[in-house]
Structures are given as structure tokens and as C-alpha cells.
Amino acid sequence: MAKQQAKAPPEGGAPAGGKGKLKLIILGVVALLLAVGLSVGATWFFLSRGDKAEEPAEEAAAAPTRQPAIYLDMAPAFVVNFSQNGRQRYMQVSVALMARDQAQLDALKVHMPVLRNKLVMLFSGQGFESLVTPVGKEMLRQQATATVQELAKQETGATVVEQVLFTNFVLQ
Incomplete structure (x- = not known):
């Protein structure tokens, strides 16, 4: 046990x-x-x-x-039309310019009619298929920035505008 x-x-x-x-x-x-x-x-x-x-x-x-950012709204909004497969399409874009120097921005305001013309030509040359995608809108914004900077460099001697911003974007 x-x-x-x-x-x-x-x-x-x-x-x-x-x-x-x-x-x-x-x-x-x-x-x-x-x-x-x-x-x-x-x-x-x-x-x-x-x-x-x-x-x-x-x-x-x-x-x-x-320096702090300065914004200039380009009023009125851009309205352009273009054709897609025989159908008339419209685009309305409100644009704001972002700069850092007020004096240079004032110098660019003198050339606003030329700037608006270049942007209208750029916007009206776009295709509807590319603009419905976010990538297409961003590409258009970058092209607009390059166009504005090119004109600013040509007219004022400095790029002046850091970015072109779309504050409203409507496709119909």
C-alpha cells in the first residue's frame, strides 16, 4: 500500500x-x-x-x-465646350492661383487677359474621357500650372505662381 x-x-x-x-x-x-x-x-x-x-x-x-501663401481667385469661372462623338460637352472650372509674393502677383495681374486666353485654349483642347478620371483632372491642373508659370516667366521674369488650384470642377 x-x-x-x-x-x-x-x-x-x-x-x-x-x-x-x-x-x-x-x-x-x-x-x-x-x-x-x-x-x-x-x-x-x-x-x-x-x-x-x-x-x-x-x-x-x-x-x-x-512666406505665407497668397491666393488669387480668377473670376469669373472658365466655361468651355468640346465635342465627344458628335455630342456637345461643357466644362466649368473655377481657378485660384497660389503665390508667395504679392508684388509679383500684382505684376502678373496686368497680363490677366493673356493668361485667361491661354487657360481657355488649354481647357477647350481636352478630351472628356480623360477629364472624368481623377488622374486626368490632376494632369490638367499640372498643365495649367505649367502654362501660367511659363507666361509669368515670360512677362515678369519670375515664375510667380506656385500652383494653380481648381476650386470648382463641373463636367456635363
């Missing part, structure tokens, strides 16, 4: 060696997570410390040259 009692497991229902292995596994996982956490934290600390040393020099050099 003594042999049978010796073979019986303790009251927990599990052998004594199993609890020791479970504690060892949990301890190993905690140690591994702690090591990974310390590694990531140290890497982040050293990399972010190097960026902070470089930022003030860059910000000091860039801050004085950047």
Missing part, C-alpha cells in the same frame, strides 16, 4: 515537475519581451536624439525664406 501512495500525484492534480517548467517558460518569455523592448527603446532614443540636433539648423535656414 505504501507503493501506491508514493505513485499518487500530489493534491494539485499535476506532477510537481510541470509547475517548474511552466514558471521557467513564463520567465523566459518575460525576459525575451523585456530584451526586445529595451532594444527598441534604445534604438528610438539614439535615432531621435540625432534628428533633434539637426532640426534647429534646418528650421532656422528655411523659416525666413518661406
Whole structure:
């Protein structure tokens, strides 16, 4: 009978060696997570410390040259028509010019009739199929920006306009 009692497991229902292995596994996982956490934290600390040393020099050099944006709405909106497969189509586009220097923008305003003419010709030469897609609209915006910058460079000697923005775009 003594042999049978010796073979019986303790009251927990599990052998004594199993609890020791479970504690060892949990301890190993905690140690591994702690090591990974310390590694990531140290890497982040050293990399972010190097960026902070470089930022003030860059910000000091860039801050004085950047002026606030100035917007000029070109009213009235552009309305152009074009044909697609024998069907008449219309496009209405409201345009705003973004610049950084008010004096240069005022110098460009003198040439507004030429600028409006170039944009009307650009808009009316487009195809309906390309304008219904977002990519087509963005391409048209970039072409308009290039056209305005080219005219500004030609007439005033500077590009003046940073971007041409579409504030309203209707296709019918």
C-alpha cells in the first residue's frame, strides 16, 4: 500500500515537475519581451536624439525664406465646350492661383487677359474621357500650372505662381 501512495500525484492534480517548467517558460518569455523592448527603446532614443540636433539648423535656414501663401481667385469661372462623338460637352472650372509674393502677383495681374486666353485654349483642347478620371483632372491642373508659370516667366521674369488650384470642377 505504501507503493501506491508514493505513485499518487500530489493534491494539485499535476506532477510537481510541470509547475517548474511552466514558471521557467513564463520567465523566459518575460525576459525575451523585456530584451526586445529595451532594444527598441534604445534604438528610438539614439535615432531621435540625432534628428533633434539637426532640426534647429534646418528650421532656422528655411523659416525666413518661406512666406505665407497668397491666393488669387480668377473670376469669373472658365466655361468651355468640346465635342465627344458628335455630342456637345461643357466644362466649368473655377481657378485660384497660389503665390508667395504679392508684388509679383500684382505684376502678373496686368497680363490677366493673356493668361485667361491661354487657360481657355488649354481647357477647350481636352478630351472628356480623360477629364472624368481623377488622374486626368490632376494632369490638367499640372498643365495649367505649367502654362501660367511659363507666361509669368515670360512677362515678369519670375515664375510667380506656385500652383494653380481648381476650386470648382463641373463636367456635363
